[in-house]
Amino acid sequence: MGRIESLKPEALYRRCDPELFQFETTAELDDLEGIIGQERAVEAVEFGTAIRREGYNLFSLGPSGTGKFKIVRDFLKRKAAAEPIPSDWCYVNSFDDPQKPRALRLPPGQGIELRQDAERLVEELRSAIPAAFESEDYRTRRQVIEEEVKEHHERAFEELRRQGQEKGIALMRTPAGLVFAPTQKGEVITPEDFQQLPEAERERIERDIKALQEQLQASLRQAPQWERGGREKLKALNQEVANFAVGHLIDELRKKYTAIPPVVEFLNAVQQDVIENVEAFLKPPESPLSAQAGNPQPRSPKAFPFFRRYLVNVVVEHSGSEGAPVVYEDNPTYQNLVGQVEYMAQMGALSTDFGLIRSGALHQANGGYLMLDALRVLSQPYAWEGLKRTLRSGEIRIESLGQALSLISTASLEPEPIPLSVKVVLLGERLLYYLLSQHDSEFNELFKVAVDFDEEVTRSPTSQLLYAKLIGRLARQEKLLPFDRGGVARVIEQSARFAGDAEKLSLHNRTLSDLLREADYWAQKAGGNVVGAGEVQRAIDAQIRRASRMREQYQEEVLRGTLLIDTEGAKVGQVNGLSVVQPGRYAFGHPSRITARVRLGRGEVVDIEREVELSGPIHSKGVLILSGFLGARYASDRPLSLSASLVFEQSYSGVEGDSASSAELYALLSALSETPIKQSLAVTGSVNQRGEVQAIGGVNEKIEGFFDLCHARGLTGEQGVLIPASNVKHLMLRRDVVEAVEAGKFHIYPVETIDQGIALLTGLEAGERDGGGNFPEGSVNHRVEERLIALAEKRRAFGQPSQSRGET
């Protein structure tokens, strides 16, 4: 097995050659057509918006900042512009049942017209009806009816009075009723005089009075009938006159809206109601009508409460629209989604009517597209439930939360539901999508189309050119200076670094835009008129500098010897591991000392982090793999009789990830073989049970972390980092690292197996088993095996006399 060569500088950083580009600055480039690298998402949106089936709503998932919102919105807007404008919707009073306002569908733009027509109609009615009722003709006819009733009464009374008079009996009015009394000389007879009358006369009087009383009673009983008859005649007259006044006004409207039967129906209902309530139009304005109408005071002084009932509440109108609506509801509360019925305080009580129905985002988006942020919908009480219920039922039913939850049962409105045809696009993080699809069965029914946004795109000459166009477009949109070729190339390189992969480009729009804006800032500050590589570099450096407080503090503590890290010499059982810290958006790597101690034991590798619960499960897994590897390689035919302890020195918070497992294994092997490890090297990589080194994340940050420390102490030319060979393609290292490698002052070794690694770290051969199954004398593996055999022997010696066999 040959020595591993350190990587050439070209492998450490995949440059983007400015000469690849034909243009001088991005100002020359056309705008990017379409979207780079999101073919899957775009196809999904195209599919999801084109398929007109229930449940095919969209969930657009991806990390925030990838520009999903803009991409989807732009797409929807383009598509919606060519689609038909949906109907207008109005709510009108239902005269039969005011609790259940009726919904009217109107061709786009006609909602407002109908509302204006209704307002005008009320105005006209309010002058036409009083005019009709003030006419001489009407007054005469009414008087005739009133006189008729009076005549009835009067004739009856007059008759009784006359009959009484003939018999000397007067009809008198008492405070409580009517009395027939015998008279003498035009006056009521005194009781004394009455007593003096002859017996026969008295009896006659009593008889007469009785007869008259009975007649009077009979006519009093009939009086209500006459009055009712009179009232009915008067009502018929009023209706006739009102019908005449109202009919021709409404006829005009009926003609205008003849093509829309529901409107004609509404107009018919208005006509009938006006006729039934014609008195309301006759009352002088001062008289309080609210009690009669039971309606709240309107905001506009245009109409009084009573006349509100004839108005039209336009909840959705598309008079100025072109194409179908694309609505984004920024604050998706329950009410903002499904609409609500507002209330008005009136004399201390809350009341409402159809005029206070307010539309929600679903109404506005009906016939088009509604975009919502998934997290916001989920964090608003009942908004998610309301949205699902509406989508499921296919109609928008406006209910207050109290009603929907049956918490309150006071009389409120039940507006007629409006049929719904909308594509809802939810936007959210991936996690949210996976959680919803796992825990909410309805979610999968209702949001069948996942629009999955990629975070990166494969780097190729074509994609780099598209990327240059993207930079050009962003610069124009943001009104930045144009970027020259060098600047573009540098941005593309940095984008690969953002992706953490030399072969990919990041599609994270926000990070990219930030970088462009900051580079533009530095260019403007320097008074340039293009942004070049220098400015881009400056922006990158400044970003790092701003975020580096913690990194520098780490390094300072190492340099001051508070944190113990060696970068030269050799130690047994001690290796420099590398870890990544990401306190915010900026991640950095730093070395950690990992040590191993071994002694006689029962085959356990004790991970101290795990014992004190400072390690995550992946880290623990990595450590357990180590014992697997050790047992299988060195002690397949005898008990593994060591007890090893592993620790991340000076680590006081949790450790997670298995990227240190190779380092731990090196420390263990060194401790077992008692071979010192070069402290000038640092190690990263996970290991499997076969001793193969596997890829890890954050390779660039880790290398740079160790490089920074060595650089601060002075590069010796010995120093370097062992990385998994499979991570080489991810390398996009900082320029100073690349330069140090170029100068031979720093080395990066791509390692495939533990044997390669241990050879590099110890300077000794690892050793392979020969034909006899033995490791060559003096190799690390040989030393490890010997030590393990010795430990096993010792254990047997200890175990035999006293210990029972069952123990392992």
Place this chain on the structure above:
Amino acid sequence: MSEREGRFTLRRILVALDASAHSLAALEAAADLAAAMQAEMEGLFVEDINLIRLASLPCTREVRHTASLASLDLEQMERALKAQAAEARQAMAAAARGARVQWSFRVARGHVAHEVLAAASAADLLTLGKQGRSRNPRARLGSTALRALAGAPVALLLVEHRRVGAHGARFGEAARADTEARRRVLVVADGSEGASRALDAAARLAEASVVTLTVLLLADDSNAARDLELAAAHSLEGRSIEVRWRSLALAKGHNLLRAIQSDETALLVLSFSSPRLPEATVGKLLDHITNPVLLIR
């Protein structure tokens, strides 16, 4: 009423009250006059002796408006009359307080017309509702009003309660009636002695209430009307009032009637005795108009 040197004065107004709507309207009108002329008001409620009597008769039963029969007794009747009197007194007190005039109130027992006319002789003006409670629905004028018209010793103010707000009422009447009744005074001038007294009284009222005076000129032809107008204008000289003149072709009843009806809330001032308006015509006129009418003796 005292008519020293043709001057119309008003110090005491007798208001006959029976708690009916008409009498309450009369009370309002009287209070207006009292306020304008700074007169005092005297309320009179007469307990009808006929009612007291019939309550003691063994043969009488009361027929309620619900068509039920009830027996009568004296005690009950007296209590009911007392309640009405108390109601009348309260109305009196409220009206007088509103007009800021002095007032008194008393209850008498006897024949209504007799008691009222007897009390009137001590006052300058008798105010009556056109009808009382014991109305004869056929006639526009109640029995007491008729008796007063025939034999009141003093000026007489007759007021009708105008039904407003009822089904099919005329628009805005409710709001207008109150204030505008006080706004105008109408008077008929025909050149007679009585008419000039009426004109004098009307002018004083209009001046005191600061309202417009409308003079209806009753003459045979336009020349005569101009003469009438000149004479009337002469008599009104020195008064600070706004006067409107309206010439009518001679008193064919309905012509005058129209002129009055067209201003149906104004106070009409007439003379009891006018050659052109004999008593019978006055009575007929009263049957057909709803204006409050002040008759000057």
